[in-house]
Amino acid sequence: MSNVKAGADMDPEEFRRHGYAVIDRIAEYLREPERWPVLPAIEPGAFSRQVPGSAPVQGESMEQVLADFDRLVMPNTTHWNHPGFMAYFATSSTAPGILAETLAAGLNVNAMLWRTGPAATELEEVTLVWLRDLMGLPAEFDGTINDTASSSTLYALAAAREMYPELRVREEGLGRDGTPRMRVYCSADAHSSVDKAVITLGMGMSGIRHIPTDEAHAMDASALAIAIAEDRASGWLPIAVVATVGTTSTTAIDPVPAIADICEREKLWLHVDASYGGTAALVPEMQWILAGCERAQSLVVNPHKWLFVPIDCSVLYTRRPDVLRRAFSLVPEYLTTTDPSDVRNLMDYGVSLGRRFRSLKLWFVMRYFGADGLRQRLRQHMDLARSFAGWVSADAAWEVVAAVTFSVVVFRYRPAGVDSEEELERLNAQILQAINASGEVFLSHTKVNGRYCLRLAVGNIRTELDHVERAWQLARKAAQYVAADAGER
Ligand code: PLP
Numbered sequence: 001m002s003n004v005k006a007g008a009d010m011d012p013e014e015f016r017r018h019g020y021a022v023i024d025r026i027a028e029y030l031r032e033p034e035r036w037p038v039l040p041a042i043e044p045g046a047f048s049r050q051v052p053g054s055a056p057v058q059g060e061s062m063e064q065v066l067a068d069f070d071r072l073v074m075p076n077t078t079h080w081n082h083p084g085f086m087a088y089f090a091t092s093s094t095a096p097g098i099l100a101e102t103l104a105a106g107l108n109v110n111a112m113l114w115r116t117g118p119a120a121t122e123l124e125e126v127t128l129v130w131l132r133d134l135m136g137l138p139a140e141f142d143g144t145i146n147d148t149a150s151s152s153t154l155y156a157l158a159a160a161r162e163m164y165p166e167l168r169v170r171e172e173g174l175g176r177d178g179t180p181r182m183r184v185y186c187s188a189d190a191h192s193s194v195d196k197a198v199i200t201l202g203m204g205m206s207g208i209r210h211i212p213t214d215e216a217h218a219m220d221a222s223a224l225a226i227a228i229a230e231d232r233a234s235g236w237l238p239i240a241v242v243a244t245v246g247t248t249s250t251t252a253i254d255p256v257p258a259i260a261d262i263c264e265r266e267k268l269w270l271h272v273d274a275s276y277g278g279t280a281a282l283v284p285e286m287q288w289i290l291a292g293c294e295r296a297q298s299l300v301v302n303p304h305k306w307l308f309v310p311i312d313c314s315v316l317y318t319r320r321p322d323v324l325r326r327a328f329s330l331v332p333e334y335l336t337t338t339d340p341s342d343v344r345n346l347m348d349y350g351v352s353l354g355r356r357f358r359s360l361k362l363w364f365v366m367r368y369f370g371a372d373g374l375r376q377r378l379r380q381h382m383d384l385a386r387s388f389a390g391w392v393s394a395d396a397a398w399e400v401v402a403a404v405t406f407s408v409v410v411f412r413y414r415p416a417g418v419d420s421e422e423e424l425e426r427l428n429a430q431i432l433q434a435i436n437a438s439g440e441v442f443l444s445h446t447k448v449n450g451r452y453c454l455r456l457a458v459g460n461i462r463t464e465l466d467h468v469e470r471a472w473q474l475a476r477k478a479a480q481y482v483a484a485d486a487g488e489r
Pocket of ligand 1 (some may be wrong): 078088147148149150151191193244247248271275276302314
């Protein structure tokens, strides 16, 4: 029975009862994450039609609310925790992370200032030192946690812009007569968050220059050097280069050492987007992926992508926290404190004043699994991807389209006798649709040099060999249907 009292919080005993019920639900869900199709069979708008259009006037019982959660939310959710989720970059929330999120909500700390969250502020520092050391990054790298890599990259580029105090952007904004227009460089395969950051910072779409990639889909460093020289000659002010370690489409790695040489010569800020790939460096034999990154001014890595931490948790490391603070620190009277001046106030490191206690989940996850446990799982994911790529390569009707460096396989159906890219796209899009309609596996797609490809991304902690095998079975079965259908037409 409900015990709803107008405006009063739930009685602790009632909370305990519902709390156990919620934890029971999560435990059952995690025990059997395949109970629900990974992709719900739902049309846009169908969910909201089942929910009242206005908020209840009288409070409702938690029993009712939880029953609606079971009835409406569970079947209409895309299940990122499903082991067959291998689309985009697969992620997972693990039990220690879920427990930490629950506690963080319980405390409701807003660590905008050290004073408003001493443990949260200092735990963020401590966990990010742990992570930095496990990734083999230099001790000068100072980290802060943001919601997403998009924010982290935005902040890094805002800091890059702050390296030119003579432009007085902070004081006077952009577009004053006589000030040069700024440019940022990234590869043609860099994530769209880089473009968004440049647009948000007021530099416009023309403020970003996409550098061509080589046959390995990595930035062509010599083309970068030429682009910078051309831009300087025509009056642009190059300010930063974003290199990617693990691109979204093919997980390619830009040549960071060569890019760092150029950045040092040209005095440009080097930001590395390692939001997916970076965590692979926890595995000692994978640390080579971060070669040259020790020379970057900043680097983003997302523990919520491939380190089993519930979304959201993106880490921005920088060797220039002073410049990052210069870009963002603004302290009105009501936020001044009597704490020592060198104390860390997280509000100084980005746009948001309020800061969630995100380090708690990173701390729980790192402690529960330990470096060895995390490494073991990362290795297993990379092994699964290699196995899948092996099966694809062994079948003459299929091809692996990009090198498998991490845990993603980019592949496509390419039967003998079909050479038209248009027809291959049609076939592969149909295969993808059939695989995803199974409810067992969810894959996504990309285009590589104009070729439509399927993408299988292993990253969920519950994904095992049988899930990857099943994905391959479904792909082959779908190809048979699609080919038969094409033959009949
Ligand atoms: N950078 C890369 C390489 C990505 O693959 C992604 C997303 O997949 C992002 C940045 C953006 O990540 P977020 O969702 O954390 O903003």
